[in-house]
Amino acid sequence: MDTNIQIDQLAAHVGEWLRGSGPESDIVISSRIRLARNLAEFPFVRRCNDVDRAAIEKQVHSALLRTNVLRDLLYVHVDKLGDVDRQFLVERQLISRELSEGKGARSAAIDPGEKFSIMVNEEDHLRLQAVNSGLDIERTWQQINAIDDEIESQLTYAYHERLGYLTACPTNVGTGMRVSVMLHLPALVLTRQIEKVFRSLQKISLAVRGLYGEGSQAMGDFYQISNQITLGRSEEELLQEVGEVIPVLIGYERRAREYLVSQSHKDLHDKVSRAFGILSTAQTISSEETLHLLSSLRMGVNLGLISDLEIPTLNKLFIHTQPAHLQKLRGIELDTADRNIERALYLRRHLGRGDAPTEKN
Amino acid sequence: MKCQHCEKPATFHITELTGPDVVELHLCEDHASQYLDAGEEKKASPTLAGVLAQQLKVGQTAEELAKLDQRTCPVCGITFYEFRSAGRFGCPHDYVCFENELEPLLLNIHGKTRHLGKRPRRHAGHSQRQTELIRIRREMKEAVEKEDYELAGKLRDDIQRIEREMQRGI
Numbered sequence: 001m002d003t004n005i006q007i008d009q010l011a012a013h014v015g016e017w018l019r020g021s022g023p024e025s026d027i028v029i030s031s032r033i034r035l036a037r038n039l040a041e042f043p044f045v046r047r048c049n050d051v052d053r054a055a056i057e058k059q060v061h062s063a064l065l066r067t068n069v070l071r072d073l074l075y076v077h078v079d080k081l082g083d084v085d086r087q088f089l090v091e092r093q094l095i096s097r098e099l100s101e102g103k104g105a106r107s108a109a110i111d112p113g114e115k116f117s118i119m120v121n122e123e124d125h126l127r128l129q130a131v132n133s134g135l136d137i138e139r140t141w142q143q144i145n146a147i148d149d150e151i152e153s154q155l156t157y158a159y160h161e162r163l164g165y166l167t168a169c170p171t172n173v174g175t176g177m178r179v180s181v182m183l184h185l186p187a188l189v190l191t192r193q194i195e196k197v198f199r200s201l202q203k204i205s206l207a208v209r210g211l212y213g214e215g216s217q218a219m220g221d222f223y224q225i226s227n228q229i230t231l232g233r234s235e236e237e238l239l240q241e242v243g244e245v246i247p248v249l250i251g252y253e254r255r256a257r258e259y260l261v262s263q264s265h266k267d268l269h270d271k272v273s274r275a276f277g278i279l280s281t282a283q284t285i286s287s288e289e290t291l292h293l294l295s296s297l298r299m300g301v302n303l304g305l306i307s308d309l310e311i312p313t314l315n316k317l318f319i320h321t322q323p324a325h326l327q328k329l330r331g332i333e334l335d336t337a338d339r340n341i342e343r344a345l346y347l348r349r350h351l352g353r354g355d356a357p358t359e360k361n
Numbered sequence: 362m363k364c365q366h367c368e369k370p371a372t373f374h375i376t377e378l379t380g381p382d383v384v385e386l387h388l389c390e391d392h393a394s395q396y397l398d399a400g401e402e403k404k405a406s407p408t409l410a411g412v413l414a415q416q417l418k419v420g421q422t423a424e425e426l427a428k429l430d431q432r433t434c435p436v437c438g439i440t441f442y443e444f445r446s447a448g449r450f451g452c453p454h455d456y457v458c459f460e461n462e463l464e465p466l467l468l469n470i471h472g473k474t475r476h477l478g479k480r481p482r483r484h485a486g487h488s489q490r491q492t493e494l495i496r497i498r499r500e501m502k503e504a505v506e507k508e509d510y511e512l513a514g515k516l517r518d519d520i521q522r523i524e525r526e527m528q529r530g531i
Contacts, residue, residue: 040453040491041527042498043437047451049502123449145479152481156491156527158453163467164476166453170467173456174476205472232473 006074006112007085011328014319015092015114015131020311022134026302027250029182029222029315031136032093033144034129036167036176037151038158044168045102045121053104053121060120063154064109069118069147074110078102084333087324093131098122116147123168124176126151135250137179137243141235164231174231179242180209183249186221186299187256194223197252205229206245220291220318225249261303272300280351284340290321290347313350321346364389434458436496454492494523 017030038044042056064070078086078099086100095108099122106121119127128151130144158166164174172178188194198208209224225246227238260268275296278285298314300306319325326342327334334342363370369389430442439451441459450456456463467474497516504513 038453040488041494043452043495044450046447046449047437047439051502052498148479149482153483156483156488157481158491159481159488160453160456160476162475163456164478164480166450166456168449170448170450170463171470173467174471175478229471229473231467231471232475232477234478237477 003074003076003081004085007076007081007088008328010074010092010094010110010112010114011088011325014312014316015094017114017131017133018312018315018319019133020315022132022136024247024250025134025311027184027253028135028246029184030131030133031140032129032131032180032182032224033137033140034127034178034180035144035148036124036165036172036178037126037128037148037155038166038168039125040156040158042125045123045125046168048104048121050104053106056125057105057107057120060126060155061107064118064151066154067150069150070109072112073118074112076108076110078106078108079104084324084327088328091319091322091324095119096122096127099127116143118147118151124172135181135246137181137239137246141179141239145235171228172230175233175235175238177230177235177238178226179239180224180226181242181246182211182222182224183246183253184220184222184295184298185249185253186295187260188253189221190260191256193252193256197249201225201245204241204245206242219288220295222295257299257303268303269300269305272296272303272305275300276306276351279347281348282344284337285344285347286340287322287343290343291318294318294321309351317347317350363387364392366392429462432459436492436499438499452492452495453488454495490523490527494520497523 017032020029022028022031039056039059042048042052045053045056048056061075064075076089078089078095079102081089086095089095089108089110090097090100092114094110094114094117096119099106099108099119102121104121106119108120109118111117115132116128116130118129128144128147130140130147132140132143160166165176167173167176185194185197188197201208205228207226207228209226211219211222211224225242227242229238233241275293279290279293279297294314294317297306297309298311298318301309301311301314320329321343323339326339326346329346330342365387367389369391430440430445432441433439434451434455435458436454437452439455441462444450444455444459464474497519501513501516501520504510504516
């Protein structure tokens with residue numbers, strides 16, 4: 001099938017990990033694990049010229065074709081995609097910004113259910129990732145580990161007896177594994193406790209990142225907690241280290257929510273209702289304001305302050321109101337001003353309840 | 362009071378006590394957030410290049426450092442200076458080539474220097490041959506750049522021979 005049509009089909013749906021049905025899914029959006037792997041016979045990607053990059057891409061692609069991994073997967077040559085499609089895959093968290101903005105031959109194999117994807121020629125030759133809805137680290141590891149085993153049967157990875165899997169950056173060497181759990185922590189932000197939480201996480205070598213991983217700002221009160229250490233601890237130990245701390249954070253967030261409900265119920269209800277009011281009636285709205293307001297709304301739904309609205313619907317709005325998604329859904333390229341109008345229209349359609357003034361055109 | 366950087370009213374009054382002098386700043390919301398964000402970046406966890414630079418200063422003279430910076434991986438041709446600036450290696454062999462310099466860095470990042478955990482099932486028993494491939498491919502590129510096509514052709518034959526041998530599992 002044509003790649004463009006397949007990407008359009010992805011755009012119309014949302015990934016499995018956003019269905020909001022996994023364990024603790026009111027607070028934990030997703031559990032994600034990525035493995036960094038490199039071929040033993042090529043320089044790392046940054047050191048490769050176009051010929052090397054093309055050779056790596058070809059070798060990995062044909063190795064993947066010899067496995068069952070690629071069955072049903074959408075294989076995309078990222079270097080041949082247009083800007084909007086690349087940005088769309090980034091917004092969807094199927095590829096990284098680095099892969100999108102990279103150079104030379106590079107590709108991504110994507111599960112249509114969006115539960116796993118493989119990036120070729122990102123910072124490392126291969127980046128495998130699996131993702132599940134809610135807090136589900138152990139299962140995510142089993143899935144990605146099985147995929148890694150299968151791919152490894154066809155390729156020779158760069159591996160060192162003492163140092164483990166060799167990666168372009170020494171911060172990933174060893175297991176090459178990054179476990180990250182995405183949390184929605186609006187109450188900890190509102191009660192100004194989030195900084196304290198982060199400082200204590202850093203002390204135990206866990207990293208905190210924004211919605212889109214490394215270098216990204218926290219948007220819409222979403223945070224990714226992940227391991228910083230990759231060498232000297234087994235995968236199971238690393239899973240456990242991240243896994244242990246998440247229930248503690250969930251507990252903090254729940255307590256902060258209870259506090260807000262009991263101490264400032266009116267203010268909270270007001271904040272959530274206003275968020276709903278703006279989102280369901282605005283005529284033009286920025287991506288930033290949307291994320292901010294959807295975050296309040298999401299908390300409001302979880303606390304029962306807003307009825308008739310489901311978490312999966314909200315999860316979908318977070319993703320579908322981003323710039324490239326709006327353009328994919330509309331089927332044309334839009335500048336910022338038009339996107340803001342399109343976003344408001346999309347939100348009114350999904351949140352408007354008849355009483356909201358919706359322009360007929 | 363106006364913001365120090367624009368015409369908007371100053372709503373943030375910051376007294377900076379971290380430097381040698383006390384500095385007072387009067388900023389509008391936008392410039393205050395810019396200023397505070399910049400401060401956050403400075404305080405953010407040390408970069409790889411920073412950690413390296415810090416470590417190398419200890420116990421090494423400028424001369425030794427300059428010498429170390431020029432050390433080059435015989436396989437991919439990256440210099441230690443290039444690694445130090447970018448924080449990224451050129452090829453898997455760099456881990457062997459710069460092993461001694463890397464040890465304190467790995468300790469700093471991971472607290473340990475020995476891998477525990479998964480190993481590939483079909484381990485690169487002939488990894489020397491793969492490393493050889495990286496080197497020959499680089500030499501071929503250089504030969505092409507120098508327009509030495511005779512050498513480039515010979516090297517291409519070598520590459521193909523090694524690739525065939527690897528495929529047959531020799």
